[in-house]
Amino acid sequence: MSDRLSPGDTAPAFSLPDADGEQVSLADHLGKGRRTIVYFYPAALTPGCTKQACDFTDNLDVLAAAGYDVIGVSPDKPEKLARFREKENLRVTLVGDPEKKVLEAYGAFGEKTMYGKKVTGVIRSTVVVGEDGRVEHAWYNVRATGHVAKLLKDLAIPAS
Template sequence: MSDRLKPGDAAPAFTLPDADGARVSLADHAGRKVIVYFYPAALTPGCTKQACDFTDNLDVLAEAGYDVIGVSPDKPEKLASFRDKESLKVTLVADPAKEVLTAWGAYGEKVMYGKKVTGVIRSTFVVGEDGAIEHAFYNVRATGHVAKLIRDLKI
C-alpha cells in the first residue's frame, strides 16, 4: 500500500479506460477542479448510492467548476452495465490492475466487519486547477458523502 495523499501533494497522473473503452486522463482536466472518487465495486448497494448521489449533484458541482471521475477495479464492460442500469452521468473509469488505486492510497488493508482485509478504501480527493490535492478524504461513507462534500467545499 502506498502512503496516503494529503493536501499539497501532486495528484498522481492516470489514463484509464471509461465505460466505453475511451481513454480518460487526469491531464484532460488540467486547469479545472476535479473530484476523483474511488469505490470498491459497480452494481453494489453502497457504490450505487454514491454514484447516483454524484449524478444527482453533477450540475451543482459543474456550475461550481468541478469535474467528477469515479474509479473502481471493475472492467469497462461492468462500468457500462452500471452506468446504463442506474442512468449514471458521472465519468466512470476502470482500474482492474489497481495501479491507480494504489498510487492514490485507495487500495490496501482495511477493516471490514471486524476483520482485516485488503481491498479498495472508499476515498474522495479534490484536485485543484494546478494538479495538487486540495482535500483527501479516506474511509468515507457511501451514503451522505456527496452532501457532506458539497458542504465542505461550500458549494
C-alpha cells in the same frame, strides 16, 4: 499499501478506460480553470457504490456549476462500468483500474476493516485535485451514504 495523499501533494497522473473503453486522463482536466473530484469505490453494481454514484449524478450539475468535474474510479472493467451506467442512468464519468495501480497511487487500496475483519481492498476515498494538479482535499474511509452531501458542505458548495 501506498501512502495517503495530503493537500499540496502532486496528484498522480492517470489514464484509464471509461465505460465505453475510451481513455480518460487526469491531464485532460487540468489547467482549464476547473477542479477534479476523483472518487474511489470498491465495485460497480453493489448497493453502497450505487448509492454513491447516484448521489454524484444527482449533484453533477451543482458540482459542474461550481467548477468541478467528477471521475469515479473502481477496479471494474469497462464492460461492467457500462452495465452500471445503463442500469442506474449514471452521468458521472466512471473509469476502471483492474490492475489497481491508480488506486494504490492515491492510497485508496490497502488494508481496511470490514465487518470486524482486516481485509485488503479498495478504501472508499475522495480526492479533490486543483487545476494545477495538486491535491486540495483528501478524504479516506468515507461512507457511501451521505458522502456527497458532506462533500458539498466541506467544499462550501450550496446544494440544489
